[in-house]
Amino acid sequence: MAFRKAVKGTVLIGGGAIATVFGLSQFSQYRNKHGTLVYVQAAEPVTVPVKNYFPTREQQLLTLQSTSEFDVLVIGGGATGCGCALDAVTRGLKTALLERDDFSSGTSSRSTKLIHGGVRYLQKAIMKLDFEQYKMVKEALHERANLLEIAPHLSAPLPIMLPVYKWWQLPYYWAGIKLYDLVAGNQCLKSSYVLSKSRALEYFPMLRKDKLVGAIVYYDGQHNDARMNLAIALTAARYGAATANYTEVLRLLKSTDPRSGKARVCGARCRDVLTGQEFDVKAKCVINATGPFTDSVRKMDDQEVPNICQPSAGVHIVMPGYYSPDNMGLLDPATSDGRVIFFLPWEKMTIAGTTDSPTDVTSHPIPTEEDINFILSEVRNYLSCDVEVRRGDVLAAWSGIRPLVTDPNSKDTQSISRNHVVAVSDSGLVTIAGGKWTTYRAMAQDTIDAAIQAHGLNAGSSRTVGLQLEGAEYWSPTLYIRLVQDYGLESEVAQHLASTYGDKAFEVAKIAQVTGKRWPIVGKRLVSEFPYIEAEVVYGVKEYARTAVDMISRRTRLAFLNVQAAEEALPRIVDIMGKELNWNEQKKKEELEAAKKFLYYEMGYKVKSDQLTDSSEISLVPSDIERYKKRFHMFDKDKKGFITILDVQRVLESISVQIDENTLHDILNEVDLNKNGQVELNEFLQVGEGHLILAEKCPWSHVRELCPLPNRDQPVRIFGQC
16 A cells, blocks of 8 residues: 555656646746736727716617617627627727626626636646646736736735645645746746645644645635626726626627628617617627527527537535635645535635536526535535534525536536637627636637627727726725725725725715714614625616616625625615615515525525425434424514524513523524524524523413423423423
């Protein structure tokens, strides 16, 4: 066995050495090409005037309808589509963009929140001698540096730890990570380094200690993906692009080319989803940037065209922030089924993911209990046994669909490259497919280059390298201090506004309501435990938010951080949006129900409830489970899915039992395993074996119906077993 390990280690170390040599040769080539690019700067200045405001959605729709012909019409408002619009408009092309839902409503808001080259792709490039994958990694690392430069308020470097549990893995992983640094060249964020076991535990105290040899730390970028996508869209709007969300393409328009006699795509028939109004948008070139829906738009052009995308579902979960250090992520390079799991701090919470499995294309992907439990199982493998990884600690979960480019020789989606392809059909439809979030700008540049060539458009080269996005121009790390001093905002709220809106945070602060308190002076929170304030809802409408779902998931990120907190904030959000958008009571009710449905299905609320009957954490027989579920629903009269102290007080009052409020708080805190102020069904069942006593001396006559006991001398247990 020892000999086998030694041989295996030697082979792997040798592989690492080969990888390093290969990397050094490419690094030399990279330095020759990019040696002067220390800081990312625009190659050419943008000559298109930028507006100091962005038009309203109604004004944008009017522009779409009144313009006789655009140079470029982009279909799709994700990162790539908005990137295409920004690239085109800054080259001086008359540009339009249509999105049938909200900007970033699909895959672009459901990522791992990383801006990275892809360590695992580099590994595949080396092991399979795949130069295309290598070029993709190199391109992504360049784009990583650019994205951190053009939106510093929305992004930042993040150290990620790779724990090592076998001695032979240390040189192997070290060589691979060092190669990652070398490929980045002088755009390497910070040099990777090795940690001893004791230092690794110092940086990441939750890490499993037994058999730990050491760790390697490398750097990638992290961002607020939905807000980044929106910043790209708003920047394009400021430069003059006619962008409209909730505008659906019904079909492509075609005309006959007088020279060739062939049918050419010349625009699209559209429908305003909010009003039902239909209209045509004419354009010299139409770009399909619809991510997972790429093939559906291609079939609008040609019904016989074969599919080029193979969708893959990636599930992520959010857990409380105490599961990870504030500024250190974790990478599990080889899970039980060969996938990679990231464990990252984000917005003071912890993200774990992702899975990678084939799926059907849908506008409403739903996370499954199987995927959630897989992630939890992998997390348990890396965390100390002192840290109990509980299903009840999953505060939100989501599934995103990656539009992977199909490789006909591939057996599974894990081996499919994230490389992008630009294709131009016989009728002139330009399609951009595949790729990854980090490379959206390069993908957009390649797409517009292809559009210019295919349609003979009069435009120069791309100007988006180094082009600052919405909120970046006057942002600084200390901007939040001015918000505190000038407006009287809480420090946490001010930091949040600065990191979300950049230099536009002052516009939000100006409309923040007075609290009526000594401190903070302004800034009423939507929910107490998160720094989102009511003024953001008003400003979000200005940023084209048109539904409550837009507000809880993409203008703020409440739905991605805690579904219950998002639900708690919904009534106030709907009231504020109703005033801004003139909703009647029926519309408010519809928005509230639609948002609750979104949380229930797409953000993990449903699986959080469904998992209770078969949870491995509950050691009860089925009959007991049913009995406790009935008792739970007796408390949860409103069918919220959880019990609060008010529910307990209501039940006790109904049987004329008086218990001190502080005592009730103590009891609720003991039952509330995930410490969110609410007792959910799984927590209720976990304490159902009788270890919690509500009151030991309540009169028997008051509780006979509530919790019948065979022996009157036994203590009364409302939450526990009777």
